[in-house]
Amino acid sequence: MKLDQQGVSIRLENCSKTFADGNRALQPLDLEIRAGETLVLLGPSGCGKTTTLRMIAGLEFPDAGGRILFGDEDVTRLPIEKRQVGMVFQSYALFPNMSVAQNVAYGLKVQKCAKAEIRQRVDEMLQMMELSHLAERKIDQLSGGQRQRVALARAIITNPRVLLLDEPLTALDAILRDRLRADIDRLLRSLGITAIYVTHDQEEAMALGDRIVVMDHGRVAQIGTPKQIYFQPQSDFVADFIGQINAFEGEVRNQWMTLPGGRLHCPHLADGEARVYCRPEDIELVDMDSVDAHLQGVVEQTQFVGDRNRLWLAGIMPRQVLVESSGRVEFAPGQRVGIRVRSEKMIALEPREPIRSESVREVSPC
């Protein structure tokens, strides 16, 4: 099913938000969301992602000087009632006194559609969301996943210009979350609607977003596709927040970085203090006597998670290095292992990013 009205593009210009208590929740923000795109706002709590969503919804208004555009229309001062947005809340916010069908029909009823049309569209929507058999149920008789689908159905039936989802999966258990994430992804693709999705879960963000906006302390830390965010993080914060990552820091001389546990081949780095990142799955375990075992460490802790082993190695860096290996190979704490990091798998931060002083102190013990 395609919506009658295709999604609009959205532009935020210089939008900041200061609350009445003087707390600045959002630093001036410029953001462009393409028509039909799913944009994920990702960050820890208090990073400004929900405030951004609520400004786009029309539930909050930006400080003076900010502008919000839906397509070419300036909606900065329009309240939510006039913006034609669909919202899915973390708590679902379904009307407890109404049945499933009445909840889904509510938006159309408020917009004074003809009775016959409402019935037909609600039937279609319930069918599409596989809710037909629950139409007459009350909300408190539904499971969490069913409520989630009702909330989605209610939000999209009115053909909103943009669909806004505020942590819609947070209240569900892990298995259900995975399944519903796939459902939501399929739904958003098939609708072709512009969607803005707020979450603090980086896996969810990766799975759903065409692009991800990583936010921190009211600022945008990075905007990019999931792959860009994962493989080319532009700051310490993004590198740390998205997935797990190891940092190697030390003095580079003649393409080799000296570390407590050996040395690291960094052909792309100039001489001097430097730092590179590497994802656990990109580090290779090699035999101790191999010529490739440039770095050597001791297994301190292991964790078997089915498809792989997670090993925490000591002795390479002051902080433990996390490595992943096939789940079929046995490792025991105390065992010495060698690792190799290929230079093309290393993530080097942009030079403009200064090295955090506390990390440097870890490297040089003086």
Added chain:
Amino acid sequence: MKYTLSGRWLRGEQSARLLLLLLPVLIISAAFFLLPLARLLVISFEGDQWGANYWQALTEARYLSSLIDTLLLSVSVTLVTLAISVVCGLFLARNEFAGKSLLVSLLTFPLAFPGVVIGFLVIMLGGRQGLSAELGLMLDGTRWTFAYSIAGLFVGYVYFSIPRVLLTVIAAAEKLDYQLEEAARSFGASRYRIFRDVILTGLKPALLASGAICFATSMGAFGTAFALATDINVLPMTIYTEFTLGANIAMAAALSILLGLITWLVLFLARMLSGADASPAA
């Protein structure tokens, strides 16, 4: 095997012990409630003809009008109190301002007064020497009095009913899910529509419960009516008159039973309605 109170069976010794624990309350309710009520019921049927007192109460103008007046008064007091309390309660639940807790404690002040004192307060306001009489003298030379009419009763009853309802409404309004309103707004719902569909439905159980209490209290209120010595005979006053002045004890008993029945019925209906609302049949 162990069984809890909610279980279906209790072992012999357990149920014996339970009975022992229930004994005090059984004695008290038997002595001070069940037995007098039974006696009242018996008395109410005394007379030449079986049920004649009830027939008289429901047909004779004096009693019937007392019954109807009391009902109308209680219903209108309940409705007005609910309306005032919803507005007040929503405002108090949603706004923070200096002196709010003082205001709430002032609004709940009438709880501390017995009905007689409330009657005095109404006389101070609308009696022959009251504020409104003074004002009337100043403006058009006549004393504006309302304390001794049904208006005086109405004002007094609303005054002492507000705190009971207001506290319940504030508590319920604080628990309303704000996101429901935002969801309704996202569809473009008007403020009236949101009030009707979201706020009022959310408050409904609280309004039913506190409204029923308010109605029951108004039906049985005596002190205020007594202090005002109004020209309207509310049912408790009629019962009092029959009992003390007329010595028509059988009639007083019949009226008491009627008053109790009506009030109980309303409380029962309210509980059923709010119960049905809270947990719909599976």
